[in-house]
Amino acid sequence: MRDESCSKGPADGLGAEATTAADSRAPSRRSVIGWGGAGLALGAAAAGGASVALRGTDGTQPAGSAGAAVPFHGAHQAGIATAVPDRLHFAAFDVTSEDRAELIGLLKDWTAAAALMTEGRPVGEGAFGGLPEAPPDDTGEALGLKPSRLTLTIGFGPSLFTADSGDGRSGKDRFALAGRRPEALVDLPKFPGDNLDPARSGGDLCVQACADDPQVAVHAIRNLARIGFGRIAIRWSQLGFGKTSSTTPEAQTPRNLFGFKDGTRNVAGTDGAALDRHVWVSPETGPAWMAGGSYLVARRIAMRIESWDRTSLQEQEDVFGRDKGEGAAVGKAKEHDEPFLKSMLPTSHVRLAHPDSNGGAKMLRRGYSYTDGTDGLGRLDAGLFFLAYQHDVREAFIPVQRSLSRADALNEYIQHVGSAVFAVPPGVRDKGDWWGRELFS
Secondary structure, three states, rough: OOOOOOOOOOEEEEEOEOOOOOOOOOOOOHHHOOOOOOOOOOOOOOOOOOOOOOOOOOOEEEEEOOOOOOEEEEOOOOOOOOOOOEEEEEEEEEEEEHHHHHHHHHHHHHHHHHHHHHOOOOOOOOOOOOOOOOOOOOOOOOOOOOOOOOOEEEEEEEHOOOOOOOOOOOOOOOOHHHHOOOOOOOOOOOOOOOOOHHHHHHOOOOEEEEEEOOOHHHHHHHHHHOOEEEEEEEEEEEEEEOOOOOOOOOOOEOOOOOOOOOOOOOOOOHHHHHHHHHHHOOOOOHHHHHOOOEEEEEEEEOOHHHHOOOOOOHHHHHHHHHHHOOOOOOOOOOOOOOOOOHOOOOOOHHHHHHHHEEEEEEEEEEEEEEEEEEEEOOOOEEEEEEEEEEEEOOOOHHHHHHHHHHOHHHHHHHEEEEEEEEEEEEOOOOOOOOOOOOHHH
């Protein structure tokens, strides 16, 4: 699903109200081996430099250089309205423990490690220098690398809240959270054309790692998985490259694997009014623990690259409703000229996805391209890993995708093969806070 309201948007702007991550130093790991509970050790000298907090006059943080650090603490989680780096490692996890205290301990441990890694610092005592008899606190592959604008964003899936986890693991309300599931955290309906793989769908938890260096992003997910050993297991993950949308309108609009500009009308990370209206959950529209958070829909969309590459240029442009070079809508000269929807074919992607065709619905897109080898039949296993944030899935993704799945000409060339939805809590406000604290209060 690549749309004008939710899917197409230029740019890179950092979200508001982020503050510089606090210096997280704590007693040495020599007194507590490992990361398995309240004795989490956070010692270590800075490896990648201190956090950089450059601010504009409006309080927002502009896109930094590839080596900069994005502040971890703030009212909203980084990785939503913040600048979109070039690489992604997204992972969904199943919680294997049924102990509420262990889940809370995991979230605290993850928060502490995330605060360090986003500053370019090693986890705990690092990859060397600790007890020779114990595994290192950090896996080490990011030693000497810059922070690379790493952001880590966590989400909670419907199966974390339901009495039945959905896969037969448990018929119990595992963590006493069933009564706290937000109404907006709905199970997505099956859309026409869906061919979803259960092994690439769902999850109790997710972590989105975005960075300019793929090794930095992979290092982050690897260390969180290692820290959670015995409490969580990776359900599925996805690597992504070449962002297909961005959050700063002044930047060049990226292109998807079909060669078209993607993200022309995305919500800007500096547009506070649009973010409040379309992205952030308010105290009036959601439970108190979600205020300042958002809802994430993740979809793995396979592209039929070979069929598309044999399609005429005119048909490609008719499918999207934009020209391939400039990105201008039908009958317009420039990419950002307001489209005249009735001049497009009724089945064009832009026309069906535009806010005017969907009651004003918008989402903030952070998609990435992917290639995962071949499909065994000599064709590329490639496509779009769609990520979209919104204040209510029922008012944004679901109605837009219903419209697209029924009539979009693009459906001849794509298929949704993986799906997940998550409640993304507000940000970690200071060094005493942790991911999801309000949910468990």
